[in-house]
Amino acid sequence: MHCTQGLFQPSFFLIFVEWIKVFAMRSVTKVFLLGAIALAVFAAWWLQQPHGQLALAKATGVKNSAAPASVAPVAAAPAPALVEVTRARTHAVRDSVQAVGNLLSRQSTTLRPEASGRVAALHFKDGQRVRKGQLLLQLDDQLERAQLQQVDAELALAKAQFERNKELVGKGFISQAALDESAANLKVTQARRALAQTQVNRLRITAPFDAVAGIGNVHVGDYLREGDTLVQLQDMDVLYVDFRLPERLSASLRSGQTVALEFDAWPTERFAATVIAIDPLIDAQGRSVALRASLPNQELRLRPGMFARVSLTLQERNQAVLVPEQAILPDAQGAAVIRLSPWEEGDQAGGDLQQLPSDTVFRSERVAVELGLRLPGWVEVLSGIHDGDVVMVAGQHRINRSGQRARLAWVQDSDLVPLAPPGATQPVAQASAEGRQAEVVQASVTQ
Template identity: 50%
Template sequence: MKTATSVIAVVALAGAVGAAWWLQRAPVGTRAPGTAEVKGAPAAASARGAGPAVAVEAAAARRQAVADDVEAVGSLRSRQGTMVRAEVSARVLHIAFRDGQKVAKGQLLVQLDDRLQQAQLQQALAELSIAEANHKRNSELVAQGFISQRGLDESAAAVKVAQAKAELARATVARLRVLAPFDGVTGLRNISVGDYLKDGADIVNLEDMNAMYVDFRLPERWQARVRPGQGVRVQVEALPDRAFAAVVQAVDPLIDANGRSLNVRGCIDNRRLDLRPGMFARVATRLGEDRQALMIPEQAVVSQGGRQSVIRLIKTEGPEGAPAWRSERVDVQTGTRRGGQVEVVRGLAEGERVVTAGQQRIQGDGALLRVSEPVAAPADGPASGASAARPADAAALPMAPVLPGQNPCDLPARS
């Protein structure tokens, strides 16, 4: 019984395989009605691109005038700023400034108790007066021959010792008068009258804000194109409706090994006192003249596995000889990005069209494409580093006015 069942199963399997083979090999017209063609048959695969075209959007690569505008972030600091500290230990006798007051170089800020030092100075001056009188008398006696030259030399040395003691006493008294080291604006004082200050104790910070430094970093690849004297536009969060003009003062010769960045310092005329030290700043600067660059929309570039590529449109013949487009993936090297556009350094030629939308529906090279909405060519004109839709960009903001007269950035700091 089992043997008969096995024979029947083998015969049925052989019949099914034979029927399938006949259906694949037989012409379409000899098949029984209602019999469908086997999916994936060689006849269907032989017609390349016979499937429906993939709908995509495309744009042409065009040359535009591009400026190398570089954006960075930085911080503001005073051209001169210091924490005024006590040099000697003493009690505060008098405070001669107010918080936030403009002071001049050499102006008295704090008077410490100097009564003991003043007494020592008077004593030293009295000793100097006696020494000078003795030396004058000895000079007359030597001329008359009453004393030896040795006595005159000793009196001259005594005069020098007394002078040194007087100078030491004067210096001690002077250190008890805390003076402004340069022109500036005082901060908030940390002391009161009667406080006993130890040497090195903080008194008040002093800032020269007529000129402000803006320190920022640029990638090291720009080191050959940054020079002192270049213009910089600065925007701060506290004043979003204005931009400030700065001039590059110096470039650090040392590249920061941690971030491979270049430290740059610019100077801003701040005589209006609009800016404060410590502000966060956005910096934009133009390196060199405008140049012609091949630009395509940013969305056309596909980044995958460390490579950047675009899908280029290749013109070919479609069904019935009509013109059609097929896909070809091309590796590209990109450069500057400006307002939704990216520069193509290598991999494309001017006028070639690339897919800007629908890349994910393209299975591979040679796919038939249907360009549904071609992108119009961009208007002529330089590509700026800021999009027109970003009114907060420093390049689109009005420049803050400056006071007439000599720019403090052109003058050395008064010290």
């Protein structure tokens, strides 16, 4: 009872009212502060917008002080970028595949005696040209010739006996059996004579074909046994070169294709050969196909066993369009090139763009291209670029799409990778597994 009455005392009531007022004032303050913060955020956002900045500029009397470029009356054009350029050019190029091989003689043999005997005479010199049938070595044949003379005498007697019996049979003096016996004796004697002649011939060693004799180690008086090595003969008028290529190139290979050969002994020359045979069997181990080419060698400049670097021509184009490899840009469709032409059409009237003032503005054009053969420092373009087109070789980080403005700095030919000089064979920048390469057609080939 006393507590309830205490709550309604005047002093307590006044304190309670004052507390309510303070609480209400604090709530209003919080609401006001929150509203002020929200208004400030909105004002800051509005001033960031183009129309807000424009209104602010008008209100303050400052013209274009903070207005973005998008609302400026005229946008300032970027200065033309300076890029390095050169012209596309045409040249004859050859697509070839590389291999290695060894020279082989068209015919070769090692002479060996078919019978034992002592060397009676030598009829050749080391390294000498010999002709087919030429006597090269004579073994002692005195005994065999004596036997041949004996058989010749017996043969003459057998022939005379047979002729007499033929006359006697006709006159009826001897029987037919006697004639037949004399005929058989004649045949036996003829066979013995052929055998004796063969024994004599086996002691004469002759050249089986036109060739060049090697270095022998036989002297007069040496005793040779059957099968001993006498000398090697090499037919060098025509040489063969055997080499292998990957099976993936089988569809491009055919007899009659031209092969260029290089040898360390003749470093400045290339020799022409012709494919004469392609092995029908693919090597299962190396997945390669064997080829044989032939080349004339009447002057005997080349020798069997020489190591040869082989270049087989697969295709050749006389008017290939080439650009420096720096001009090639990667593209979603494969590759692209930046081509440049004068911004003002009237600037082309002079014809020679290199004579235009240095401040002439050019327009860029990104052109999708199809690439062909690769050479050292150069790439063949099959489509998209033509002979004489101005292409960019440096500055693609500034000019890489169509419609951009550029000024040109012409690259001198001396600053580019030179095309292959006559007689040179240069490897491709990105050689494939089969050893293919492209080269400029300038080298002469020795027939």
